[in-house]
Amino acid sequence: MNAKATRQVDELRETIxxxxxxxxRYNLVAWTSGNVSARxxxxxxxxxxxxxxxxxxxxxxxxxxCDLDGTLVEGDFAPSSDTAAHAYVYRAMPEVGGVVHTHSxxxxxxxxxxxxxxxxxxxxxxxxxxxxxxxxxxxxxxDDIGKGxxxxxxxxxxxxxxxxxxxxFTIGRDARAAVKAAVMCEDVARTAHLTRVLGDPAPxxxxxxxxxxxxxxxxxxxxxxxxxxS
Amino acid sequence: MNAKATRQVDELRETIxxxxxxxxRYNLVAWTSGNVSARxxxxxxxxxxxxxxxxxxxxxxxxxxCDLDGTLVEGDFAPSSDTAAHAYVYRAMPEVGGVVHTHSxxxxxxxxxxxxxxxxxxxxxxxxxxxxxxxxxxxxxxDDIGKGxxxxxxxxxxxxxxxxxxxxFTIGRDARAAVKAAVMCEDVARTAHLTRVLGDPAPxxxxxxxxxxxxxxxxxxxxxxxxxxS
Amino acid sequence: MNAKATRQVDELRETIxxxxxxxxRYNLVAWTSGNVSARxxxxxxxxxxxxxxxxxxxxxxxxxxCDLDGTLVEGDFAPSSDTAAHAYVYRAMPEVGGVVHTHSxxxxxxxxxxxxxxxxxxxxxxxxxxxxxxxxxxxxxxDDIGKGxxxxxxxxxxxxxxxxxxxxFTIGRDARAAVKAAVMCEDVARTAHLTRVLGDPAPxxxxxxxxxxxxxxxxxxxxxxxxxxS
Amino acid sequence: MNAKATRQVDELRETIxxxxxxxxRYNLVAWTSGNVSARxxxxxxxxxxxxxxxxxxxxxxxxxxCDLDGTLVEGDFAPSSDTAAHAYVYRAMPEVGGVVHTHSxxxxxxxxxxxxxxxxxxxxxxxxxxxxxxxxxxxxxxDDIGKGxxxxxxxxxxxxxxxxxxxxFTIGRDARAAVKAAVMCEDVARTAHLTRVLGDPAPxxxxxxxxxxxxxxxxxxxxxxxxxxS
Numbered sequence: 001m002n003a004k005a006t007r008q009v010d011e012l013r014e015t016i017x018x019x020x021x022x023x024x025r026y027n028l029v030a031w032t033s034g035n036v037s038a039r040x041x042x043x044x045x046x047x048x049x050x051x052x053x054x055x056x057x058x059x060x061x062x063x064x065x066c067d068l069d070g071t072l073v074e075g076d077f078a079p080s081s082d083t084a085a086h087a088y089v090y091r092a093m094p095e096v097g098g099v100v101h102t103h104s105x106x107x108x109x110x111x112x113x114x115x116x117x118x119x120x121x122x123x124x125x126x127x128x129x130x131x132x133x134x135x136x137x138x139x140x141x142x143d144d145i146g147k148g149x150x151x152x153x154x155x156x157x158x159x160x161x162x163x164x165x166x167x168x169f170t171i172g173r174d175a176r177a178a179v180k181a182a183v184m185c186e187d188v189a190r191t192a193h194l195t196r197v198l199g200d201p202a203p204x205x206x207x208x209x210x211x212x213x214x215x216x217x218x219x220x221x222x223x224x225x226x227x228x229x230s
Numbered sequence: 231m232n233a234k235a236t237r238q239v240d241e242l243r244e245t246i247x248x249x250x251x252x253x254x255r256y257n258l259v260a261w262t263s264g265n266v267s268a269r270x271x272x273x274x275x276x277x278x279x280x281x282x283x284x285x286x287x288x289x290x291x292x293x294x295x296c297d298l299d300g301t302l303v304e305g306d307f308a309p310s311s312d313t314a315a316h317a318y319v320y321r322a323m324p325e326v327g328g329v330v331h332t333h334s335x336x337x338x339x340x341x342x343x344x345x346x347x348x349x350x351x352x353x354x355x356x357x358x359x360x361x362x363x364x365x366x367x368x369x370x371x372x373d374d375i376g377k378g379x380x381x382x383x384x385x386x387x388x389x390x391x392x393x394x395x396x397x398x399f400t401i402g403r404d405a406r407a408a409v410k411a412a413v414m415c416e417d418v419a420r421t422a423h424l425t426r427v428l429g430d431p432a433p434x435x436x437x438x439x440x441x442x443x444x445x446x447x448x449x450x451x452x453x454x455x456x457x458x459x460s
Numbered sequence: 461m462n463a464k465a466t467r468q469v470d471e472l473r474e475t476i477x478x479x480x481x482x483x484x485r486y487n488l489v490a491w492t493s494g495n496v497s498a499r500x501x502x503x504x505x506x507x508x509x510x511x512x513x514x515x516x517x518x519x520x521x522x523x524x525x526c527d528l529d530g531t532l533v534e535g536d537f538a539p540s541s542d543t544a545a546h547a548y549v550y551r552a553m554p555e556v557g558g559v560v561h562t563h564s565x566x567x568x569x570x571x572x573x574x575x576x577x578x579x580x581x582x583x584x585x586x587x588x589x590x591x592x593x594x595x596x597x598x599x600x601x602x603d604d605i606g607k608g609x610x611x612x613x614x615x616x617x618x619x620x621x622x623x624x625x626x627x628x629f630t631i632g633r634d635a636r637a638a639v640k641a642a643v644m645c646e647d648v649a650r651t652a653h654l655t656r657v658l659g660d661p662a663p664x665x666x667x668x669x670x671x672x673x674x675x676x677x678x679x680x681x682x683x684x685x686x687x688x689x690s
Numbered sequence: 691m692n693a694k695a696t697r698q699v700d701e702l703r704e705t706i707x708x709x710x711x712x713x714x715r716y717n718l719v720a721w722t723s724g725n726v727s728a729r730x731x732x733x734x735x736x737x738x739x740x741x742x743x744x745x746x747x748x749x750x751x752x753x754x755x756c757d758l759d760g761t762l763v764e765g766d767f768a769p770s771s772d773t774a775a776h777a778y779v780y781r782a783m784p785e786v787g788g789v790v791h792t793h794s795x796x797x798x799x800x801x802x803x804x805x806x807x808x809x810x811x812x813x814x815x816x817x818x819x820x821x822x823x824x825x826x827x828x829x830x831x832x833d834d835i836g837k838g839x840x841x842x843x844x845x846x847x848x849x850x851x852x853x854x855x856x857x858x859f860t861i862g863r864d865a866r867a868a869v870k871a872a873v874m875c876e877d878v879a880r881t882a883h884l885t886r887v888l889g890d891p892a893p894x895x896x897x898x899x900x901x902x903x904x905x906x907x908x909x910x911x912x913x914x915x916x917x918x919x920s
Contacts, residue, residue: 026260030716030877031870033813081909103813105877109884112810114892120342122370122396123263123333139898140812141905165894166812180261187260187335194339196888198426202344202367204395211369219311256490350572352600352626353493353563410491417490417565424569428656432574432597434625441599449541486720580802582830582856583723583793640721647720647795654799658886662804664855668829675831679771 005043009074012038012047012175013060019179020049020058023102026183029055034102034182035080038175039090041097044068046090050077081140088146089171093154098175100182103167106189110134111162117192120201124188125209126216129157132185137164145169157213160185235273239304242268242277242405243290249409250279250288253332256413259285264332265310268405269320271327274298276320280307311370318376319401323384328405330412333397337419340364341392347422350431354418355439356446359387362415367394375399387443390415465503469534472498472507472635473520479639480509480518483562486643489515494562494642495540498635499550501557504528506550510537541600548606549631553614558635560642563627566649570594571622577652580661582672584648589617589673592645597624605629617673620645695733699764702728702737702865703750709869710739710748713792716873719745724792727776728865731787734758736780740767771830778836779861783844788865790872793857796879800824801852807882810891812902814878819847819903822875827854835859847903850875 001009019036023029032055037048050064064075070087072079080086086099110117110132117132119125124132135152138144149169152161159181160170168185172178195201231239249266253259262285267278280294294305300317302309310316316329340347340362347362349355354362365382368374379399382391389411390400398415402408425431461469479496483489492515497508510524524535530547532539540546546559570577570592577592579585584592595612598604609629612621619641620630628645632638655661691699709726713719722745727738740754754765760777762769770776776789800807800822807822809815814822825842828834839859842851849871850860858875862868885891 031873033877103811103877103881105881105884108811108881109888112881112885112891113889115889120395121333121338137892137894137898139901165810165892183261187263187333191333191335191338191342193884193888194335194423195342198339198423199343199345201342202394204367208367208369215371350625351563351568413491417493417563421563421565421568421572424565424653425572428569428653429573429575431572432625434597438597438599445601580855581793581798643721647723647793651793651795651798651802654795654883655802658799658883659803659805661802662827662854664827668827671829 001043001045005040005045008040008043009045009047009065010060012040013063013065016047016049016063016175017058017060019175020055022179022183023100024055026186028102028104028182028186030103034100034104035082035086036100036175036179037080037083037086037098039097040065045073046086048083048086049080050075051080053077082145084141084143085145085149085169088143089149089169092146092150093171095173096171098172098178100170100172100175100178101167102182102186104182104186104189106193107132107160107162107168107186108166109193110189111167112165114164116162117189118201119209120195120204121188121191122204122212123184124192125204125212127181127184128160128188129213129217130209132158132160132162132188135161135163135169137166231273231275235270235275238270238273239275239277239295240290242270243293243295246277246279246293246405247288247290249405250285252409252413253330254285256334256416258332258334258412258416260333264330264334265312265316266330266405266409267310267313267316267328269327270295275303276316278313278316279310280305281310283307312375314371314373315375315379315399318373319379319399322376322380323401325403326401328402328408330400330402330405330408331397332412332416334412334416334419336423337362337390337392337398337416338396339423340419341397342395344394346392347419348431349439350425350434351418351421352434352442353414354422355434355442357411357414358390358418359443359447360439362388362390362392362418365391365393365399367396461503461505465500465505468500468503469505469507469525470520472500473523473525476507476509476523476635477518477520479635480515482639482643483560484515486646488562488564488642488646490563494560494564495542495546496560496635496639497540497543497546497558499557500525505533506546508543508546509540510535511540513537542605544601544603545605545609545629548603549609549629552606552610553631555633556631558632558638560630560632560635560638561627562642562646564642564646564649566653567592567620567622567628567646568626569653570649571627572625574624576622577649578661579669580655580664581648581651582664583644584652585664585669585672586676587641587644588620588648589677590669592618592620592622592648595621595623595629597626691733691735695730695735698730698733699735699737699755700750702730703753703755706737706739706753706865707748707750709865710745712869712873713790714745716794716876718792718794718872718876720793724790724794725770725772725776726790726865726869727770727773727788729780729787730755735763736776738773738776739770740765741770743767772835774831774833775835775839775859778833779839779859782836782840783861785863786861788862788868790860790862790865790868791857792872792876794872794876794879796883797822797850797852797858797875798856799883800879801857802855804854806852807879808891809899810885810894811878811881812894813874814882815894815899815902816906817871817874818850818878819907820899822848822850822852822878825851825853825859827856 035049070083135148170181265279300313365378368378400411495509525533530543595608630641725739755763760773825838828838860871
């Protein structure tokens with residue numbers, strides 16, 4: 001790596017370590033079961049969580065750097081066992097700069113039933129632009145999970161996919177946007193669950209969902225940042 | 231602003247920043263999704279949260295000041311995307327000094343079904359004086375949300391309204407009272423949900439609800455403060 | 461008060477202030493809605509929480525002292541609005557040294573349906589010796605709540621009563637035992653709720669419930685302390 | 691004890707005290723209701739929590755040492771009332787180095803119905819290799835609980851058993867692995883509960899469950915450590 005890439009990698013190690021604490025704060029992970037990664041801009045590298053390391057021990061120094069085939073390039077630990085899925089997404093979706101994976105409970109319950117989360121909340125329209133879709137069942141250990149994520153999210157408004165019997169993957173233009181999508185996915189999954197437990201949600205018109213999504217993606221947040229990053 | 235107004239604004243910036251931490255503490259918000267505002271007493275100004283700024287970065291300095299048309303008067307950030315709704319309430323309801331908006335999960339589940347929360351708890355009778363009503367579906371971006379809030383809460387005992395498919399707005403004589411109403415709204419929404427999951431609540435007589443509400447609004451708390459502010 | 465009573469009161473102010481933080485830690489209270497008191501041993505006094513004061517502002521200094529008619533004897537604040545109920549219990553049940561009141565959500569949901577919590581858990585047999593009973597609906601402001609608590613708990617193994625449409629009152633030989641009962645009441649109310657949501661609990665034999673209760677009340681904890689206080 | 695055993699015991703006192711904080715962090719315990727123990731390698735001793743001591747007061751110094759009949763060998767407090775069950779497991783299963791007991795709410799709800807948790811999640815396949823089984827109802831105070839744990843888990847892939855009407859016991863090659871199993875047991879119990887509340891889970895093929903379990907037990911985590919300890 002040249003000096004600029006080294007600087008970028010150092011900053012991303014710090015950022016990615018810090019973002020894992022948002023997964024804990026919002027109660028999206030148990031033990032070592034979720035992970036965040038970021039593409040190193042302008043290179044074929046990614047920064048990702050090491051495998052099976054306690055969240056308390058995550059720091060810039062323990063993060064690892066892999067190439068986009070998932071091969072370890074730099075770091076003292078083996079990369080996350082989900083590295084192949086993250087890498088596949090970066091190879092297939094050049095606009096994606098961050099990927100998050102969790103087994104957050106409410107979203108994973110929808111995934112376990114193989115049910116998409118229908119859109120009956122303005123917050124879901126804002127962030128996801130409609131339903132949160134279900135992806136296929138796929139075994140870990142090759143490109144199957146990555147392929148399932150990409151096949152489901154390509155051309156879809158939602159930055160989150162519910163992988164059947166498994167959990168959630170989210171994407172974003174950077175890692176922070178992907179973490180935000182993971183937080184909001186669990187939040188709407190929970191409210192949608194509570195809604196359905198006692199009856200049927202009031203319907204929302206597709207035109208309203210479209211209008212909310214368009215506005216949120218273009219007008220929310222501070223000038224010069226997109227909704228996805230603020 | 232004159233010196234007195236400046237002092238008031240500075241104090242309210244501090245108060246409003248601090249009150250946002252109650253939204254986090256009671257788990258009413260995810261990411262940047264809730265907001266608190268206060269009317270600057272005796273002026274046509276309000277202090278409100280900036281849009282899309284992390285709760286960790288909220289401080290007196292990051293709060294913004296708007297006039298009651300929602301136009302930015304002072305501050306380094308764009309105001310909350312819900313500013314128009316807050317402003318409408320302040321224009322239409324001169325007795326209101328604070329407004330809060332959340333998507334707290336249990337209350338929003340009732341809102342998503344378009345169901346008012348019936349009163350079967352003494353705590354709900356105390357704070358809300360009966361059912362917590364449902365307001366209309368309304369799109370963000372104009373006065374529709376504000377109009378829906380005002381139409382529902384004018385002449386109603388409840389300081390909270392469940393905006394259909396959206397979330398909660400609460401009002402109070404000051405911001406602290408509105409935050410209390412938001413906390414209590416989620417608390418009774420949750421207990422009412424849990425009650426209904428396993429059967430039917432025992433009925434409460436209207437006369438008992440009336441007696442509890444009257445007493446709480448007039449006798450609870452420390453002398454010289456109203457229930458709504460203690 | 462003589463010197464000994466003053467020392468006792470000072471210690472209890474400290475103890476009671478600290479025990480309120482257990483209510484927060486176990487998520488039993490919202491805003492200012494729960495309270496703990498203790499009888500001052502050998503006197504006709506009690507130490508109790510002030511009314512409507514933030515949990516963050518509770519300290520030994522803000523606690524108040526009342527006689528057993530509920531009249532303020534010492535302190536800068538008005539006593540809890542539930543003081544009459546605590547006082548009635550101390551007058552009627554001389555063996556009781558501590559009383560706690562909460563609206564903890566799962567227990568209050570059973571109370572709102574007017575349903576006792578049946579005993580299908582060893583932890584409930586240990587602490588409560590069988591079902592957790594329901595008390596009558598009663599309005600605040602006189603002795604009705606206190607009478608309902610005493611009528612329900614006198615001669616009952618359970619130190620907790622679910623007051624209909626209201627919430628939980630617990631008693632103990634001291635305030636710590638009453639707080640423990642409040643924590644365990646919510647814990648078993650929650651597990652009993654989750655059990656019932658998906659089916660029927662496996663039955664427990666009355667002889668097993670009796671054996672568990674007898675053992676726990678006599679053998680658990682450190683030598684020289686009872687289960688109720690350890 | 692010789693010098694080596696003394697050093698091992700001192701280290702385990704520290705480790706076991708610290709691991710109890712994971713039970714609190716993941717909300718698996720109320721008041722003093724859960725416990726962790728570890729076998730002292732190469733000896734007939736175990737380190738375990740004292741009975742009825744507050745989690746805040748747990749430290750290396752308050753832990754106690756017992757022999758594998760459950761008799762106190764070293765320490766200032768009486769051992770946990772569940773010591774006999776832990777001791778029985780160590781006597782009967784020489785490969786077990788750590789045991790954990792909790793009444794965590796979702797898992798205990800399955801135990802109260804006497805229902806095994808069926809496997810519909812990749813995370814459950816990873817850690818438990820299939821369903822989490824139910825053990826018999828057994829009274830505390832002798833070897834009955836220990837026998838029930840051993841009879842259920844011997845030859846079973848799952849390191850967790852749901853003891854009927856009671857709670858969870860987990861085992862591991864060391865205490866950390868047993869704590870991990872307790873955390874993951876509650877996590878999958880919760881997701882399985884939420885799944886079933888709104889319908890039926892999508893089926894998983896036995897061959898997929900087998901493949902996931904085999905991979906996780908052999909490939910996950912850092913080189914040189916097993917999944918169970920990382």
